[in-house]
Amino acid sequence: MASYLRSYLLVALALVGSAAVGACGDDNPMDPDPPGPTTGTLNVTVNADGAAQSGVTVNLFPSGGATATTAGVTGANGMATFSNLAPGTWDVEVELPDGFELDTGEQARKSATVVAGETASASFAIVDTFDGELIMAQDNLTFSQASLTISAGTAVRWVNSGVMLHTVTPDGHSEWSAATLASNGDMFTHTFNTAGTYTYFCEPHQGQGMTGTITVQP
Ligand SMILES: [Cu+2]
Structure with missing residues (x-):
């Protein structure tokens, strides 16, 4: 009877031990790392005469593409934010509102590189020539x-x-x-x-x- 009890206890201890190992499985160095970010963010800023300009439409194209993937409008801080973008090179283009022009040497369309898990930026300088x-x-x-x-x-x-x-x-x-x-x-x-x-x-x-x-x- 004593040996039967001892066997029973050993089995019970073994079960507890395996349960404990299972509970610690998250620390197993063989487990894969959790997936990292797969998309990035792009902040586009538009300044008119050096000050944040709201209400400017910004279009986002695949690099070299003719059809915009998405569009945004700059807010009071002069910024349009595009999130959840696939990593890679994008073309960014501003639509100049009536009465605005590009600043000297500025381009309406430029490229930006988006990296997963990071925030890229692009900026445009425009001039308000409205005289109405x-x-x-x-x-x-x-x-x-x-x-x-x-x-x-x-x-x-x-x-x-x-x-x-x-x-x-x-x-x-x-x-x-x-x-x-x-x-x-x-x-x-x-x-x-x-x-x-x-x-x-x-x-x-x-x-x-x-x-x-x-x-x-x-
Ligand atoms: Cu109203």
Whole structure:
């Protein structure tokens, strides 16, 4: 009977021992390392006259490609961030808003190398040459210069100065197509070449009186 008990205990100890080894299996040096990052990030910065410029569309192409894979718009910090990118070389291109030009020696399209697990960067220097009228679409639900008189041939640029979505929607005319200023810095420019009176409104805030009038004199 004593030897039977001893055998039983040995078996039990062996079982506990193997369970303990199993619990420590994570430390086994033969286990593969956990998978590392397989994608990278690209930050694209746009500066106009040396200051962060929001509202600029940035397109991302496979290197040498003709069709953009994705696009972003620079935020208030002048930056558009592309994440989860396959490692390799990408082409980055800025779409210049009306009234902006590339700075001297600057290129609209350049390449950037994305490395898995890292953040690459590219930057563009542009110049604001706009010499028309500025109208701010404001979060107090008004347009600055809500009533504006200009001469024919003058350009008007609307800029979202807040963080709410505003629109610049023609009211009863088709001088331009409805423009959406979704976030801070988004802008829309139109040149008025024909004399007349052009009213417009913000679709979300029309009911609160967010409207404007452009009077164009010959
Ligand atoms: Cu609005």
